[in-house]
Each structure stands twice: as C-alpha cells, then as structure tokens.
Amino acid sequence: MNSSGSGEGAVFVGRFQPPHHAHVSTVLAALDAAPHVLVLLGSANLARSVKNPFTAQERHAMFAAALAQRGADLHRVTFRPLPDRFDADLWAADVRAVAAQVFGPDARVALVGFEKDASTGYLQWFPGWTRLVTPEEPGLNATDIRAALFTRQPLPGGLPGPVLDFLRQFPQGRGFPRLVREWQAVQAARAAAGPGPHRELRWLDVRGPDLTLHQRTQDIGQGLWELPGRPLVVGEGVPEGATVFDHPSRSLVVPSAAYVLRAAAPPEYPGERVAIAHALLRPRKFFEDHHVILTRMLGREED
Incomplete structure (x- = not known):
C-alpha cells in the first residue's frame, strides 16, 4: 500500500518473541478482512535479553517466512520496528504515526486483537480506529517457548517451520551462553526478591558533551x-x-x-565517560529502559 493518500488496513502490534502459529493465524485472518496488514515489531530499541532475545530483523525474517509457508501474499503485509517508550501515550502516538505513514493519513484502520483484550479504553488511544477481532488459538505462548529455549528443553510443538529452524540454530550464536546465564540469574533473583516496593536510585551525570555510564558485569x-x-x-x-x-x-x-537525579554520581559508583552523541545512537547497548531515561531527561525524544 502506498505511503500517501488514503487507504484501508489492519494493524497488529506485538513483541513476537518469537512469532508462533497463533501470530501467523492472526495475520492470515486479518488479511481476510483487510487489504493490507501492518505488523509492528515491539521492543525494537531494547538490547537482547531473556525477555527480548530476538532483534526486530530476526523477528521480521521468521514471521515473513512463516507467513509465506502458509501461502500469505507478503506484498500485502508490511513489517516495521516499534520502539518501547515505557509511556502509553507516546507508544500509541508512535503506532498511529506509522499507520498513517503506511496507509495514509485518512485511512480506515482496524486494530487487530483477540476478543479477550478488546476494550474501550484501549481503543481510546486510537481515535477513529475500529477493532478487528480474530480467533484466539490457545496452547502456545512466547514465554513458554523462551523458557524451553533457555533451559535447553524440547521446543513446544506447533511452531512454524521457519521459526523452529531459526530457534534450533540460535543456541549456536556466541551470545547464547550469556542469555542462558541471564535466564538462570533472573529466576534466582525473582525467587529471592522480597515483597517490595522495589526501588533504585540512579544518577544522570552530565558534564559538557559527556555523561557517566557504568558497564554491567552481573549475569x-x-x-x-x-x-x-x-x-x-x-x-x-x-x-x-x-x-x-x-x-x-x-x-x-x-x-x-527508578528515581533518577541529574547530578554527579558519588565516587563509590564509578563509570566511564561516554560522549552523549555516541550513547544516543546506541539504544540497544543499554540495560532495560536506561536509554529511554537518558533521552527523556535530556529532552532528546522524538515527538
């Protein structure tokens, strides 16, 4: 679909870590109802982790191959990365902006989802959009797939062939042992965590064109x-x-x-001086939401 003018389409948003059979079936159902489907690959700005182990490019490749295997017309499907903003209003604005770019500013747009998450409140983020409810396919979820991957258990059945092929090769990558250690450390940390509230103090230490960043050594x-x-x-x-x-x-x-002070970090919390311009260009080198914190507090977020 052209990126200007008016049109019609459906938008399917998710992390797809990894995409599985239900995701593929959802897009196929959306293609039956709309001439074009925009798939937004969430968390595209975050570093690899046990929650988000696959890049936007990897998820795009898996998803597109799985759709092609099911006979989908990929000319009618557009994939775009979508960053996490950790702010519902900013996230929804990003979704609307990409949809307007792909379908046109005056397009009739439907938001794809299961009946269980249809809600008036959710649609209020997308004025003028409708809800396209697709059948839910129980039994598969990405969390269980990741758990099997990182604990070296057999992968669940029902995965699309291209996704299964990718997941079988993924442990051969040099970063996989780190993710296994991270999985084990996350499970241990959750088991040891008290009732909370869980809070942390952070410092945004800016001096001229540089800021102080610490490189994590923990698993x-x-x-x-x-x-x-x-x-x-x-x-x-x-x-x-x-x-x-x-x-x-x-x-x-x-x-x-996280409670963040824009102030010099105490000497007992050392770090390295990094050029702000260099850091801003590397969101996937940051832990959790720290790049989002940095851009928001420096006023460098895009509107």
Missing part, C-alpha cells in the same frame, strides 16, 4: 551500559528533585521504580 545485562546507581533500601527516602520511571514492564526481574 543480568552483562556488558550493557546503565546509569550509575544503587538499590534504595526499604524505608529510605527518595531524594528531592528525582525523576521517577516506574513503568511496570521496565525491569527484567520484578517491577521496580
């Missing part, structure tokens, strides 16, 4: 950049002037709020 997020910081103990007060980031999906282990 969770090993090698990734983070803002220097430490946990806030139960009962400890929150420093005045801190900006809070508390989206429920921001943390890999348990829901956690």
